[in-house]
Amino acid sequence: MTDVKPAATAGDDRAFREAMRTLAGGVVILTTWIEERPWGMTISACCSVSAEPPRVLVSVGHLTCVHAAIKAGNRFGVNVLGSDQKHIAEFGATPGQAKFLDTYLGESCLTEDTATPRVGDALAHLDCVVADQLEVSDHTLLVGDVERVTVAGDDREPLLYFDRSYRRVGGNL
Ligand SMILES: Cc1cc2nc3c(=O)[nH]c(=O)nc-3n(C[C@H](O)[C@H](O)[C@H](O)COP(=O)(O)O)c2cc1C
Numbered sequence: 642m643t644d645v646k647p648a649a650t651a652g653d654d655r656a657f658r659e660a661m662r663t664l665a666g667g668v669v670i671l672t673t674w675i676e677e678r679p680w681g682m683t684i685s686a687c688c689s690v691s692a693e694p695p696r697v698l699v700s701v702g703h704l705t706c707v708h709a710a711i712k713a714g715n716r717f718g719v720n721v722l723g724s725d726q727k728h729i730a731e732f733g734a735t736p737g738q739a740k741f742l743d744t745y746l747g748e749s750c751l752t753e754d755t756a757t758p759r760v761g762d763a764l765a766h767l768d769c770v771v772a773d774q775l776e777v778s779d780h781t782l783l784v785g786d787v788e789r790v791t792v793a794g795d796d797r798e799p800l801l802y803f804d805r806s807y808r809r810v811g812g813n814l
Contacts (some may be wrong), residue, residue, distance in 0.1 A: 663721040663801035668727050670751075671699060672742070673710040674720035679742040679750045679758030682707045683733035684782075685802050687719060695787035697769060700780045706740070709783065710770065717785060718757030719767040723797040723808040729760060730800060755789060764799060766791040 642696055670681040697719055699706050711717045724731055730743050732738075737745035742750040749761030759766040769785025777780075801808040 661738060662804050664707070665801050665808070668722045668802050668807070669699075669703065669755060670718075670720040670722060670729060670760050670799040671707055671711075672735050672760070673707050673714060673716070674758065675706060675710050675741070676677075680707065680740050680759065681709065681720065681729075681733045681742045681750075682740055683730045690784060695790075696772065697767060697785050699783050699785070701783060703779050703781065711783065712781075715771045716757050717769050717771070717783065718759060719753065719761035719769060719785070720760040721765040722760070722800040723762070723764050723777060724798060725798045726760070726762070726763075726800055727807045730802075730807060734803075745754075755791065759791065762793065764793050764797060 666685040667687070669684050669687045671684045671687075672679060672681045674680065684699060684701070688698050689697040690698050698779055699717065699719065699790070701711065707717075709746045733740055733755065742760065746761060750758045755766060756768050757766075767785075768789040769787055771783055772786040773784040774781050786787050798810045
């Protein structure tokens, strides 16, 4: 029988966290420039908003380094990671660690084609200009107009995050 737990309340974030553990999502490196160098932070709060015009939504914590940089530059990059890029996700998710991508990935993230840093070999890169933003609790929801898209076009699978661990796609149902 299904275990029905009471809904989370304002003081009960444990039930909320348990609920969100059940939600699988793709993993993205959100990129910006800091001190004129490429910087990338791991996020999973990223989704498509509309196709016409192409727009995406990301949710960024106020205290993160990317937050101030994106607000200042008014741009962000979305890099969709493949299942072979778990190490990049771990690099971009370590709190308080400098996340300069040129140090970690080398020159592959420096491209003259894109306005925001691109993770080489990401499944897709989207160059976004901030079109709208909304402050929600300790995060900012950023809506980005997608100016340029690069797709790897190979048959690698995406990296997923589910139940507090990185996963790969299991196959069609
Ligand atoms: C799988 C995963 C998804 C994450 N998603 C988000 C997210 O959507 N938004 C966010 O602000 N932080 C997210 N984080 C947390 C940041 O990556 C992490 O706190 C980061 O180290 C903060 O960077 P800072 O060192 O600049 O504070 C996520 C972490 C992981 C492991």
